[in-house]
Amino acid sequence: MRTECRLCGSGGQGIILAGIILAEAAGIYEGKEVAQAQDYGPAARGDSSKTDVVISDEPIDYPKCSRLDVLVALSQRAFDENNRYLKEDGLLIVDSSIVTPGKEEDVNRFPMTEIARDQVSSPMSVNMVALGIIAGVTGMVKLKSLKQSMFGRIPAHTRNANLAALIAGFKIGKGKKGRRSANCLK
Amino acid sequence: MRTECRLCGSGGQGIILAGIILAEAAGIYEGKEVAQAQDYGPAARGDSSKTDVVISDEPIDYPKCSRLDVLVALSQRAFDENNRYLKEDGLLIVDSSIVTPGKEEDVNRFPMTEIARDQVSSPMSVNMVALGIIAGVTGMVKLKSLKQSMFGRIPAHTRNANLAALIAGFKIGKGKKGRRSANCLK
Numbered sequence: 001m002r003t004e005c006r007l008c009g010s011g012g013q014g015i016i017l018a019g020i021i022l023a024e025a026a027g028i029y030e031g032k033e034v035a036q037a038q039d040y041g042p043a044a045r046g047d048s049s050k051t052d053v054v055i056s057d058e059p060i061d062y063p064k065c066s067r068l069d070v071l072v073a074l075s076q077r078a079f080d081e082n083n084r085y086l087k088e089d090g091l092l093i094v095d096s097s098i099v100t101p102g103k104e105e106d107v108n109r110f111p112m113t114e115i116a117r118d119q120v121s122s123p124m125s126v127n128m129v130a131l132g133i134i135a136g137v138t139g140m141v142k143l144k145s146l147k148q149s150m151f152g153r154i155p156a157h158t159r160n161a162n163l164a165a166l167i168a169g170f171k172i173g174k175g176k177k178g179r180r181s182a183n184c185l186k
Numbered sequence: 187m188r189t190e191c192r193l194c195g196s197g198g199q200g201i202i203l204a205g206i207i208l209a210e211a212a213g214i215y216e217g218k219e220v221a222q223a224q225d226y227g228p229a230a231r232g233d234s235s236k237t238d239v240v241i242s243d244e245p246i247d248y249p250k251c252s253r254l255d256v257l258v259a260l261s262q263r264a265f266d267e268n269n270r271y272l273k274e275d276g277l278l279i280v281d282s283s284i285v286t287p288g289k290e291e292d293v294n295r296f297p298m299t300e301i302a303r304d305q306v307s308s309p310m311s312v313n314m315v316a317l318g319i320i321a322g323v324t325g326m327v328k329l330k331s332l333k334q335s336m337f338g339r340i341p342a343h344t345r346n347a348n349l350a351a352l353i354a355g356f357k358i359g360k361g362k363k364g365r366r367s368a369n370c371l372k
Binding site for chain 1: 206209212217218221223226228229246250
């Protein structure tokens with residue numbers, strides 16, 4: 001089984017770091033096969049940022065995503081560019097503080113930016129809110145693994161804020177667990 | 187033209203971050219097409235860490251390296267595992283504080299760990315010494331681009347040490363510029 005997960009947003013939201021932390025959580029702390037990749041340059045347009053994380057039971061040949069099982073969008077532009085690659089039964093998670101995904105009914109909407117700013121008082125940690133939500137909604141990675149992985153990748157003085165963001169995301173994600181998540185992840 | 191560059195070493199040397207900084211330097215600050223990727227999990231063995239950076243004039247389909255134009259090895263194990271993938275006319279750069287590459291004559295040897303520890307007084311910044319050396323030896327990326335990219339990816343309080351490491355690497359690399367670098371990069 002191969003699960004293709006794409007995180008996308010705008011520059012400065014910590015998308016790439018979130019991809020690495022997700023990949024290391026599943027690969028190093030849960031022993032799964034994981035590949036993680038991103039593009040830069042003219043082909044990666046303008047201010048948009050995206051990273052692909054592929055998790056599999058078997059060694060991974062091609063580390064980029066082609067048909068997404070999970071798409072997490074933290075900006076309108078990133079959503080507009082990437083939504084077309086989501087599988088029909090794929091899981092869509094958006095930052096509803098920023099993204100208006102249109103008329104799709106099966107969208108998992110979470111006000112990530114507001115949670116980071118108001119609940120955690122750390123706007124910079126919106127990426128960790130997103131990771132917590134991914135773990136809570138999909139169960140594709142454990143909260144504990146994300147914590148361990150995160151601690152290895154962030155500056156020590158940001159630990160408390162990032163941990164609070166991760167846990168806040170996990171709790172709100174878990175509250176919606178199951179909604180359109182079963183099809184593509186089982 | 188497609189240039190495949192692999193950085194490898196052991197966990198904790200900052201290999202992944204170095205790959206991202208190299209990729210962003212070429213992709214964002216020099217407008218080249220760049221893909222950057224890494225694997226985690228059982229397939230990525232033990233304590234070794236590696237990241238692939240592919241730089242091209244055209245959009246990149248496959249973001250991992252198959253036949254290396256440039257291999258930079260910061261641990262013996264990583265060297266042993268990856269040396270076989272270097273092209274015949276490829277460029278090999280090793281941390282001679284740690285790696286004994288055997289009888290190859292055309293090796294660019296730099297005591298990276300010693301430079302980071304003794305010259306810069308910052309052992310943690312051996313990855314930036316390596317990046318500086320890559321820029322100095324190959325010219326595949328500009329020092330200025332690496333600086334800009336690095337500043338976007340490291341904590342502010344580590345700026346001075348990392349900048350000193352980058353420049354120290356660049357100077358020592360430039361001193362050896364040209365040695366076995368022309369074939370694969372032109």
